Amino acid sequence: MTTTIYIPRDAAALSVGADDTAKALAAEAQRLGVAARIVRNSSRGMLWLEPVVEVEVNGKRHAYGPVQAEDVASLFAADFVNGGAHPLALGPTDDIPYLKNQERLTFARAGLTDPVSIDDYIAHDGYKGLTNALAMAPAAIVEAVLDSGLRGRGGAAFPAGIKWKTVLNAPVEGDGQKYVVCNADEGDSGTFADRMIMEGDPFVLIEGMTIAGIAGGATRGYIYLRCEYPHAQRALNEAIANAYARNYLGANILGSGKHFDLEVRMGAGAYICGEETSLLESLEGKRGQVRFKPPVPALKGLFGCPTIINNVVTLASVPVILDKGAEHYKNFGVGRSRGTLPIQLAGNIKHGGLVEKAFGVTLRELLYDFGGGSASGRPIRTVQVGGPLGAYIPESQFDLPLDYEAYAKSGNMVGHGGIVVFDDTVDMAAMARYAMEFCAIESCGKCTPCRIGSTRGVEVIDRMLAGDLPVKQEALLRDLCETMLAGSLCALGGMVPYPVLSALNHFPEDFQSQPQRARAAS
Amino acid sequence: MKTERRVIPIKVEARSTLTPQDDAAVRTVINKMQDMPGALLPILHGVQDALGYVPKDAIPVIAQALNLSRAEVHGVVSFYHWYRQEKPGEHVIHLCRAEACQSRGAVALEAHAKAKLGVDFHGTSSDGRYTLEPAYCLGNCALSPAVMIDGELYGRVSPQRFDTLLEKTAEEAAS
Ligand SMILES: Cc1cc2nc3c(=O)[nH]c(=O)nc-3n(C[C@H](O)[C@H](O)[C@H](O)COP(=O)(O)O)c2cc1C
Ligand code: FES
Numbered sequence: 246m247t248t249t250i251y252i253p254r255d256a257a258a259l260s261v262g263a264d265d266t267a268k269a270l271a272a273e274a275q276r277l278g279v280a281a282r283i284v285r286n287s288s289r290g291m292l293w294l295e296p297v298v299e300v301e302v303n304g305k306r307h308a309y310g311p312v313q314a315e316d317v318a319s320l321f322a323a324d325f326v327n328g329g330a331h332p333l334a335l336g337p338t339d340d341i342p343y344l345k346n347q348e349r350l351t352f353a354r355a356g357l358t359d360p361v362s363i364d365d366y367i368a369h370d371g372y373k374g375l376t377n378a379l380a381m382a383p384a385a386i387v388e389a390v391l392d393s394g395l396r397g398r399g400g401a402a403f404p405a406g407i408k409w410k411t412v413l414n415a416p417v418e419g420d421g422q423k424y425v426v427c428n429a430d431e432g433d434s435g436t437f438a439d440r441m442i443m444e445g446d447p448f449v450l451i452e453g454m455t456i457a458g459i460a461g462g463a464t465r466g467y468i469y470l471r472c473e474y475p476h477a478q479r480a481l482n483e484a485i486a487n488a489y490a491r492n493y494l495g496a497n498i499l500g501s502g503k504h505f506d507l508e509v510r511m512g513a514g515a516y517i518c519g520e521e522t523s524l525l526e527s528l529e530g531k532r533g534q535v536r537f538k539p540p541v542p543a544l545k546g547l548f549g550c551p552t553i554i555n556n557v558v559t560l561a562s563v564p565v566i567l568d569k570g571a572e573h574y575k576n577f578g579v580g581r582s583r584g585t586l587p588i589q590l591a592g593n594i595k596h597g598g599l600v601e602k603a604f605g606v607t608l609r610e611l612l613y614d615f616g617g618g619s620a621s622g623r624p625i626r627t628v629q630v631g632g633p634l635g636a637y638i639p640e641s642q643f644d645l646p647l648d649y650e651a652y653a654k655s656g657n658m659v660g661h662g663g664i665v666v667f668d669d670t671v672d673m674a675a676m677a678r679y680a681m682e683f684c685a686i687e688s689c690g691k692c693t694p695c696r697i698g699s700t701r702g703v704e705v706i707d708r709m710l711a712g713d714l715p716v717k718q719e720a721l722l723r724d725l726c727e728t729m730l731a732g733s734l735c736a737l738g739g740m741v742p743y744p745v746l747s748a749l750n751h752f753p754e755d756f757q758s759q760p761q762r763a764r765a766a767s
Numbered sequence: 768m769k770t771e772r773r774v775i776p777i778k779v780e781a782r783s784t785l786t787p788q789d790d791a792a793v794r795t796v797i798n799k800m801q802d803m804p805g806a807l808l809p810i811l812h813g814v815q816d817a818l819g820y821v822p823k824d825a826i827p828v829i830a831q832a833l834n835l836s837r838a839e840v841h842g843v844v845s846f847y848h849w850y851r852q853e854k855p856g857e858h859v860i861h862l863c864r865a866e867a868c869q870s871r872g873a874v875a876l877e878a879h880a881k882a883k884l885g886v887d888f889h890g891t892s893s894d895g896r897y898t899l900e901p902a903y904c905l906g907n908c909a910l911s912p913a914v915m916i917d918g919e920l921y922g923r924v925s926p927q928r929f930d931t932l933l934e935k936t937a938e939e940a941a942s
Contacts, residue, residue: 256906256920257906257909257920257922259920260907260910261910261922431906434866434908435865435866435908436908437907472812473904473915474906476920510805511812512808513811513849513850514847514849514902515847529805530806530808530833532843533846589909592870592908593870594909597910629866633903663867665866665908666870667870676869679866683903687903
């Protein structure tokens with residue numbers, strides 16, 4: 246009997262040796278004459294255990310990890326092909342608490358399938374949403390997305406259905422072209438959910454975009470992918486080619502008369518190109534400078550045409566809504582934050598990885614129940630949620646429920662759901678300085694508060710730490726932050742004050758200058 | 768009184784320094800892509816993929832094909848961090864500087880890498896082997912610090928592992 250062995254092709258797994266492990270598995274199986282079929286699946290999201298090797302025993306998958314190439318011989322010796330005991334054995338994969346305690350809707354297939362196999366995708370409930378959508382009027386699709394309560398997962402949390410409705414009803418000019426654009430620029434530190442979708446289940450994004458096209462009346466789609474993600478580029482292009490070959494893309498999709506073309510375009514290493522109007526400029530072949538709004542992209546977007554622009558996770562959440570119904574999706578979550586969020590546990594955390602949970606989960610549950618505390622074993626001092634423009638949250642707020650409104654009310658941001666963990670060795674003044682420095686490097690240069698303010702911010706923090714009139718510098722820094730907050734054209738300059746001020750407000754001791762520290766110590 | 772005659776110098780455009788092979792490579796990319804909507808970024812990627820960088824003298828060729836000014840093309844090349852205008856070393860190393868990597872020692876790794884290679888960011892080691900570039904997140908934030916070498920991603924990169932990875936590229940080059 247042939248045994249099926251799974252080993253991920255996800256970039257994170259590759260980054261710690263999955264390819265070498267896969268090669269060793271194949272070689273050892275051959276050497277021992279074990280009939281094995283090795284499937285390169287995607288990651289289950291337990292990234293600290295990568296490379297995770299799974300083996301199917303009586304239809305049930307058993308996990309082992311982290312498995313390096315040199316562990317392979319001992320795995321075979323322990324009869325792991327029949328689920329044998331071994332120090333790296335993790336038991337039946339589905340029973341691992343980290344996975345068992347999640348609510349996976351968008352990531353339902355993560356790690357289960359061969360990412361680029363369309364048959365695998367269909368066998369695991371893929372393309373059911375599109376099949377339903379093809380039988381619906383565009384307005385009914387839009388209504389379902391509205392009813393589901395799905396909000397943009399890219400950061401701004403704007404209701405997806407309202408954008409789609411605007412595009413559906415937008416007057417068209419000229420040749421009547423409309424577009425669907427997927428924002429796959431995922432620039433935030435601490436985030437990798439988009440990457441995992443694109444590498445691990447690319448068809449769910451393709452399906453979501455196709456549904457968006459049908460709903461909005463758009464026949465062309467682009468995925469704007471950051472160039473730091475070559476693995477995602479390869480997986481997407483392979484999946485798109487397979488979808489064309491099976492008529493899930495192109496003209497007359499599945500005989501429905503609907504048309505949708507899709508193409509991947511690469512970014513070029515500019516954080517600001519994650520901002521939607523800057524992204525559209527970049528897609529048009531220009532410098533990624535932020536546009537003034539209005540007009541909104543839904544009315545005048547790519548090449549001046551009505552454009553649905555959404556984040557990867559937003560679009561990848563659409564198929565399950567069209568498959569299981571808006572009500573099903575909406576039943577997860579709290580308040581006005583409906584559904585689930587793929588949360589990314591990153592940085593100094595023991596069990597880093599992907600945790601998809603309904604809104605309402607607290608930071609404490611995520612950091613300790615899922616995350617297992619810091620990786621260094623030292624106390625967690627702070628976490629930054631929502632990327633480089635998100636606030637640093639102190640321990641006193643760890644019981645905050647994950648909810649867009651609750652976060653906003655306390656001066657924090659959910660953003661794209663990345664949580665970066667720091668232990669007590671972190672220097673918060675250095676983190677505040679870095680935030681300003683990052684803004685200076687990545688500013689598009691169009692507005693003055695962001696372009697100049699960020700550089701001034703670095704200087705002011707430097708002077709403060711050098712003990713050069715520190716009280717005055719602090720007042721200046723706060724004043725500068727206020728100007729950037731109120732006067733910047735987009736949220737880059739407009740939100741960089743959040744990490745800076747939260748660091749300053751929650752951890753003022755770190756901002757004491759050398760002379761001040763010396764005085765306090767004596 | 769004799770007046771000085773003022774001579775207005777006319778700058779003659781320097782001849783392109785592109786080798787015939789490089790020139791052909793640039794034109795091949797352009798021919799393949801110039802009809803795409805928003806073709807400039809894909810063309811620049813194509814040129815950089817083929818040559819390792821976007822040579823200064825490729826800019827007029829691209830500008831002419833897309834009916835843009837050289838200034839516009841130059842503006843785009845210089846706006847994006849990814850495009851390089853100098854020939855890189857044999858291997859390009861992207862080292863992540865962002866927060867999740869900092870929380871696990873990226874600052875120390877950065878200092879180590881710079882000292883080891885004897886370069887600052889954007890620099891190429893004197894033996895022409897390695898170019899060091901900063902990155903702002905490589906999407907490997909749960910296995911930080913992260914580094915990418917020639918498009919391959921590496922996680923949990925300690926200074927020692929960094930040295931091992933360098934040795935690996937050297938071995939691969941030798942074999
Ligand atoms: C500086 C800046 C960077 C951003 N980066 C991203 C990004 O990398 N990915 C993303 O999806 N949205 C990003 N956004 C948010 C987008 O502007 C926009 O809100 C999003 O693409 C809309 O999609 P959604 O409604 O599905 O979230 C960024 C915004 C700003 C101001
Ligand atoms: S922060 Fe370094 S990989 Fe994301």
